[in-house]
Amino acid sequence: MNSEIPDWVRLQKALSIEAQRGFTDLAGNQYRFSEFLCLSFGQAPPVGTPGSERRRWQEFALRFARYSQLPPAQRQSLVLEARRFLYDLRQTLESSPELSQPKLPRTKPAIGNSKTASDRFVSLDDPIGTLAEVGRIREKSLEERLGLRTVRDLLFYYPRDHIDYARQVNIAHLVAGETVTVIGTVRRCNCFTSPKNSKLTIFELLIRDKTGQIKLNRFFAGTRFTNRGWQENQKRQYPLGSVVAASGLVRKNKYGLTLEDPEIEVLDSLGASIESLKIGRVLPVYPLSEGITADVVRKAVIGAMGAISQIKEPLPVSLRNQYGLLGLKDAIANIHFPTDADTLGYARRRLVFDEFFYLQLGFLHRRHQQRQTETSAIFTPSGQLIEKFNQIIPFSLTNAQKRVVSEILADLNSSTPMNRLVQGDVGSGKTIVAVFAILAAIQSGYQAAMMAPTEVLAEQHYRKIVSWFNLLHLPVELLTGSTKVSKRREIHAQLQTGELPLLIGTHALIQDPVNFRRLGLVVIDEQHRFGVQQRARLLSKGQSPHVLSMTATPIPRTLALTMHGDLDVSQIDQLPPGRQPIQTTVLSGRERSQAYELIRREVAQGRQAYVIFPVIEESEKLDVRAAVDEYQRLRETIFPDFQIGLLHGRMNSQDKEAALNAFRDNQTPIIVATTVIEVGVDVPNATVMLVENAERFGLSQLHQLRGRVGRGSHKSYCLLMSSSKTPDAHQRLSVLEQSQDGFFISEMDLRFRGPGEILGTRQVGLPDFALASLAEDREVLELARDAAEKIMMRDPTLKEMPSIKKELEIRYQRLLGGNILT
Structure with a gap:
C-alpha cells in the first residue's frame, strides 16, 4: 500500500465483507481479515493526516492485532469505528472541490457520448421505441417485462451489479477469483466438435503476452454449432499473430489458470483502444426477465445516454459539497458505465444517498404535517382508573416501563395525535404499558381499540387484560373471525352506544362494519404485520385518534428509520425481575x-x-x-x-x-x-x-x-x-x-438475511430501493437523515427549495406509493 494514497476502496471493502459475514475474521487468499487490517494500519498513515488522527491510525493496528480474541459485539463495534474513521479521514484529506465532483479517468471515452448517441436529439420523455438501439419491436417487450416506457425510465433503471473488467493485468499475474482483462497475441486457434459429445462444439484460443500464455475455451451446445462452415468462420476471426483482448473471471482447472466464459475482441494493434461494450470495462449487470437479454438492455441504455444532459440537479451545491456527493448527471452516467471501480463507488454513493434522503425527507415532512393536525382526544394523564390499576397489579413496573408510560401519557395530553412505536424484547412487558394508555383514554371518556395480527395473540391479550378489567369493573370484548354472528351484533351495538370502552381483535376490527361512538386511541400490536391500508382503515374509525404501535421484534436503527421515520420510538430495554436466562x-x-x-x-x-x-x-x-x-x-x-x-x-x-x-x-x-x-x-x-x-x-x-x-x-x-x-x-x-439481546440479534439478522426476513414477511411496507442496502449503506443512511433533518428545521414546507420538493413528490410516490403511513 502506498503510504501517500491508501487503497481506500480495498480497506473499506474488507471491512464491509467482514460485516456481511458476521465478524468471523474471514480468511483471504494471503491473510486473515484481522491480519490484513493490522498490516494496513501498521504502515505509515497518509501524508497530511492530522496528529490526533495519526495516533488513532496507529492504535487501530494494535486493536486489530487482538481482533480474533474479541467477542462478536466488540468486533462489530471495532469494524464500525474503523469504517467511520477511514471515511472521515478520507473526507478530510480530499476535501477539495474535486471530491464533490470527482474527475473521471480519461483512459476511455464515456459510453453514450459517441457520435451515434449525440447526433440526434433525445428527450427524457420520449418513448424508448424512438431510440435506434431499441426500435418498435423491442419496445413492447421492454415495457411489458421490465416496465421501461420512456428514455428517463432507462436512465433510472440501475444495474443490480457490476463486473469489473477494467483492470488489465499481465498473464503471469493472474489470480484465481479475480475479474480481469488480458491482452495478447494469438498463438493458436481451433474450433471443433467434441469427440465425446456430438452436440457440443469447443472453441480454443491460446494467447501470449510478454509474461506468459493462457488457453481460453468457449463451449457451444447445439447441432447448429457443429456445422463445419460455422466452426471455420470462428477460426478465421482470430488469425495467428492478431492481438486480442479477453475479459472474464479467472478460474483454476487441472490445466492451470483460464478465464471462465471469456468475452473476446480482436484489436487493431497492441495499445489500441477497446471498442467493446463488455471487454476492458466495468460491465453493468441489469435485472432481467424472460426473453430480455443483457445486451438488449445495455444497448438501450446507451441509446438513452444522450438525454443525460437534460437531467436537472435538485440538490444545491452547498449540500453536495457538505456530504461529498457527485453531481446527479455524472452519477447516472457512471452507475451504468463507470470508467473504474472508484468512479462507480462515487456514483453509487450519490444515488444511494438520494434514495435514503427523499425517504427521510418524506417521513419528516409527514411528521411535520401530523404535528399541525389537532386531535379531538386529549387525555388526562392521571385519574382514578390509573391510580386503582397501580394498586391492583401485584408487581412494580421496571424503570424502563415507567419511562415509556410517562412518554405515552405526555403524548396523550397533547392536542397533537400521538404516533409512537414501543419496541421491547420478548417478555419485557409491553402489554401492561399499553393498558396504561387505554385506561387514560377510558377515564377521559373515549374508547380504545387493540388490533393483533393473529387470533392466538388477540386471545392472549384479551385473556390478560380481561383479568385486570374485571377488577376495575370495566367491560372488554374480543372480536375475531371466529366470533359468532349473534355476539358480533351485540359488540357492534355496544360500540355505537359507547357502553364498550375497549375492543380487542384481529383483522375483524376493520373487516366488520365496526363503528365506535368516540374512538380516541388505537393500539396495534406487531404492527409491521399489517399493511399500510389496513392500519389506515382502523384509524379512519376515529377523528385523528392517538396511535400506539408495539413490536416484540427489536428493529435495528437503520430498519427503524426506513420503516418508522415519522414515528416517535420508545424502547423497553429492561426485563422484569425473575425472568430466567x-x-x-x-x-x-x-x-x-x-x-x-x-x-x-x-x-x-x-x-x-x-x-x-x-x-x-x-x-x-x-x-x-x-x-x-x-x-x-x-x-x-x-x-x-x-x-x-x-x-x-x-x-x-x-x-x-x-x-x-x-x-x-x-x-x-x-x-x-x-x-x-x-x-x-x-x-x-x-x-x-x-x-x-x-x-x-x-x-x-x-x-x-x-x-x-x-x-x-x-x-x-x-x-x-x-x-x-x-x-x-x-x-x-x-x-x-x-x-439474548434482541436488538443485537436483529442487527445480525439484518446482515445475514435482509430486512424483509427480519420482520417475518416480505409485504411489510418496506420501500423498494433500487440500489440502497440497509445492511451495507448504514453510514449513508445516517448522512441522509442528518441532511433531511437540517433541511426540515430550516424550511419545513420546502418553500425555498422547489426542486427538492418536486423531486420528493416524484420519489414519494415511487418509494411507497404515496403511503408513508405507520
Missing part, C-alpha cells in the same frame, strides 16, 4: 437423542416442552421435518408415555383454542407446533423448546420463539436442531448461543 444450544442430527432425553426429564418433573417445525405437512421440495408427520412419530415411538398436542395455522379456531387450553392446563405436557405460537402464548411452566430445522428460520424469529420459555421460575432450555452442514448456517445459529 435461557440456555441455548445448537445441535446436529446425531445429538437428537440428547434433546429427547432433556424433554423426557423435564416433563417427568412436571414441566412442559414445545417442539417447533417450519412446515405443516411433508413437502417434496423441502427436506424438513413436518409438524403433522412428526407429531405422529413422537406420539407413537418417542414419547408414548406422554400426552402430546398439535397446533398449526390450518386448524380451525376451536381446535386451536382446545389445543392451547390443554397445553396451558398441562393436560398435554408436550405440544408440537409451527410458528403460530411465535407470539402470544404464555405458559410459565414450559421450560424446553426444541426447534427442528432451525437453519430455516431467521434469527429474530428464533429469538421470538425462544421467548415462549423462561417465563417462570425454573431453568429453561432452547435447543436448535440443524441438519445443515454449511458454515454460514452454523455461524448464524451460534449468534443465539452467544446472546
Whole structure:
C-alpha cells in the first residue's frame, strides 16, 4: 500500500465483507481479515493526516492485532469505528472541490457520448421505441417485462451489479477469483466438435503476452454449432499473430489458470483502444426477465445516454459539497458505465444517498404535517382508573416501563395525535404499558381499540387484560373471525352506544362494519404485520385518534428509520425481575437423542416442552421435518408415555383454542407446533423448546420463539436442531448461543438475511430501493437523515427549495406509493 494514497476502496471493502459475514475474521487468499487490517494500519498513515488522527491510525493496528480474541459485539463495534474513521479521514484529506465532483479517468471515452448517441436529439420523455438501439419491436417487450416506457425510465433503471473488467493485468499475474482483462497475441486457434459429445462444439484460443500464455475455451451446445462452415468462420476471426483482448473471471482447472466464459475482441494493434461494450470495462449487470437479454438492455441504455444532459440537479451545491456527493448527471452516467471501480463507488454513493434522503425527507415532512393536525382526544394523564390499576397489579413496573408510560401519557395530553412505536424484547412487558394508555383514554371518556395480527395473540391479550378489567369493573370484548354472528351484533351495538370502552381483535376490527361512538386511541400490536391500508382503515374509525404501535421484534436503527421515520420510538430495554436466562444450544442430527432425553426429564418433573417445525405437512421440495408427520412419530415411538398436542395455522379456531387450553392446563405436557405460537402464548411452566430445522428460520424469529420459555421460575432450555452442514448456517445459529439481546440479534439478522426476513414477511411496507442496502449503506443512511433533518428545521414546507420538493413528490410516490403511513 502506498503510504501517500491508501487503497481506500480495498480497506473499506474488507471491512464491509467482514460485516456481511458476521465478524468471523474471514480468511483471504494471503491473510486473515484481522491480519490484513493490522498490516494496513501498521504502515505509515497518509501524508497530511492530522496528529490526533495519526495516533488513532496507529492504535487501530494494535486493536486489530487482538481482533480474533474479541467477542462478536466488540468486533462489530471495532469494524464500525474503523469504517467511520477511514471515511472521515478520507473526507478530510480530499476535501477539495474535486471530491464533490470527482474527475473521471480519461483512459476511455464515456459510453453514450459517441457520435451515434449525440447526433440526434433525445428527450427524457420520449418513448424508448424512438431510440435506434431499441426500435418498435423491442419496445413492447421492454415495457411489458421490465416496465421501461420512456428514455428517463432507462436512465433510472440501475444495474443490480457490476463486473469489473477494467483492470488489465499481465498473464503471469493472474489470480484465481479475480475479474480481469488480458491482452495478447494469438498463438493458436481451433474450433471443433467434441469427440465425446456430438452436440457440443469447443472453441480454443491460446494467447501470449510478454509474461506468459493462457488457453481460453468457449463451449457451444447445439447441432447448429457443429456445422463445419460455422466452426471455420470462428477460426478465421482470430488469425495467428492478431492481438486480442479477453475479459472474464479467472478460474483454476487441472490445466492451470483460464478465464471462465471469456468475452473476446480482436484489436487493431497492441495499445489500441477497446471498442467493446463488455471487454476492458466495468460491465453493468441489469435485472432481467424472460426473453430480455443483457445486451438488449445495455444497448438501450446507451441509446438513452444522450438525454443525460437534460437531467436537472435538485440538490444545491452547498449540500453536495457538505456530504461529498457527485453531481446527479455524472452519477447516472457512471452507475451504468463507470470508467473504474472508484468512479462507480462515487456514483453509487450519490444515488444511494438520494434514495435514503427523499425517504427521510418524506417521513419528516409527514411528521411535520401530523404535528399541525389537532386531535379531538386529549387525555388526562392521571385519574382514578390509573391510580386503582397501580394498586391492583401485584408487581412494580421496571424503570424502563415507567419511562415509556410517562412518554405515552405526555403524548396523550397533547392536542397533537400521538404516533409512537414501543419496541421491547420478548417478555419485557409491553402489554401492561399499553393498558396504561387505554385506561387514560377510558377515564377521559373515549374508547380504545387493540388490533393483533393473529387470533392466538388477540386471545392472549384479551385473556390478560380481561383479568385486570374485571377488577376495575370495566367491560372488554374480543372480536375475531371466529366470533359468532349473534355476539358480533351485540359488540357492534355496544360500540355505537359507547357502553364498550375497549375492543380487542384481529383483522375483524376493520373487516366488520365496526363503528365506535368516540374512538380516541388505537393500539396495534406487531404492527409491521399489517399493511399500510389496513392500519389506515382502523384509524379512519376515529377523528385523528392517538396511535400506539408495539413490536416484540427489536428493529435495528437503520430498519427503524426506513420503516418508522415519522414515528416517535420508545424502547423497553429492561426485563422484569425473575425472568430466567435461557440456555441455548445448537445441535446436529446425531445429538437428537440428547434433546429427547432433556424433554423426557423435564416433563417427568412436571414441566412442559414445545417442539417447533417450519412446515405443516411433508413437502417434496423441502427436506424438513413436518409438524403433522412428526407429531405422529413422537406420539407413537418417542414419547408414548406422554400426552402430546398439535397446533398449526390450518386448524380451525376451536381446535386451536382446545389445543392451547390443554397445553396451558398441562393436560398435554408436550405440544408440537409451527410458528403460530411465535407470539402470544404464555405458559410459565414450559421450560424446553426444541426447534427442528432451525437453519430455516431467521434469527429474530428464533429469538421470538425462544421467548415462549423462561417465563417462570425454573431453568429453561432452547435447543436448535440443524441438519445443515454449511458454515454460514452454523455461524448464524451460534449468534443465539452467544446472546439474548434482541436488538443485537436483529442487527445480525439484518446482515445475514435482509430486512424483509427480519420482520417475518416480505409485504411489510418496506420501500423498494433500487440500489440502497440497509445492511451495507448504514453510514449513508445516517448522512441522509442528518441532511433531511437540517433541511426540515430550516424550511419545513420546502418553500425555498422547489426542486427538492418536486423531486420528493416524484420519489414519494415511487418509494411507497404515496403511503408513508405507520
